[in-house]
Amino acid sequence: MRLINLMLVGLLISSPALGANFNQDHAVIEIGASAGQVKVFAPIKVMPGRFAYLAPKSRRIVEIDETGVVTNVFTIPAHYDKPKNLMGGADIEWIGDLSEYLVTIPRLGVYRMDLDGSETWHCDSEYISHDADYQNDGSVVFVNAWD
Numbered sequence: 799m800r801l802i803n804l805m806l807v808g809l810l811i812s813s814p815a816l817g818a819n820f821n822q823d824h825a826v827i828e829i830g831a832s833a834g835q836v837k838v839f840a841p842i843k844v845m846p847g848r849f850a851y852l853a854p855k856s857r858r859i860v861e862i863d864e865t866g867v868v869t870n871v872f873t874i875p876a877h878y879d880k881p882k883n884l885m886g887g888a889d890i891e892w893i894g895d896l897s898e899y900l901v902t903i904p905r906l907g908v909y910r911m912d913l914d915g916s917e918t919w920h921c922d923s924e925y926i927s928h929d930a931d932y933q934n935d936g937s938v939v940f941v942n943a944w945d
Contacts, residue, residue, distance in 0.1 A: 831868050850892065850899065854884035859899065859911075872915040877922075878903045887928035900938070902930040908940055 841864070848869055850861045857879050861870040874884070880903070889902040893910065898918060902908045908930040909920035919938075927943035 829868050829871060832866050850890055852884060852888050852890055852901075854881060854888065857881070857884065859890060859901065870913070872899075872911060874901070874903075875909065875917050878906050878909065880906060889929050891930075891932070893932045896932075900930055900932050902926060902928065902940065904928055908938060 844864060846864075848861050848863055850859060852858075852874075853860050857874050859872040859874065860868060861872075863869050878884075878901070883903050883906050886904045888904060891900045893900055896910070896912075898910045898912050900908065900910055904927055905924050906926070907920055907922040908926055910918045910932075912918050921938065921940075923940070923942075925942045927941040930938050930940035932938055
């Protein structure tokens, strides 16, 4: 079973379970490389699995383990590869039932991506704000906050 913990920011803010400095520039991101330096790691306080985050400057989605080692790197599809939008509240969520990520890019759209990095579904909309959620019936609900 593959567990992905996407609440890295919450962990960094709320408790000393995991504290790390991650290189946000990522000129070169390679599987097996260190994404940063883990300063605090209390396994009993951290969900087992991996963490995923958007690295907007490198235009990648980076998946790491609890020690900061890169386990996977995905390129953001060209259509969604707009730095201003990626830095404007983009979001990523793990859909366990599908073994896919749901990625929201403000003012551009939302897409699902499998573990090979292939786009499996998308919805383009200039009105998507910052969040989308996959529903049990297969639909996707997103925040529509732009006028």
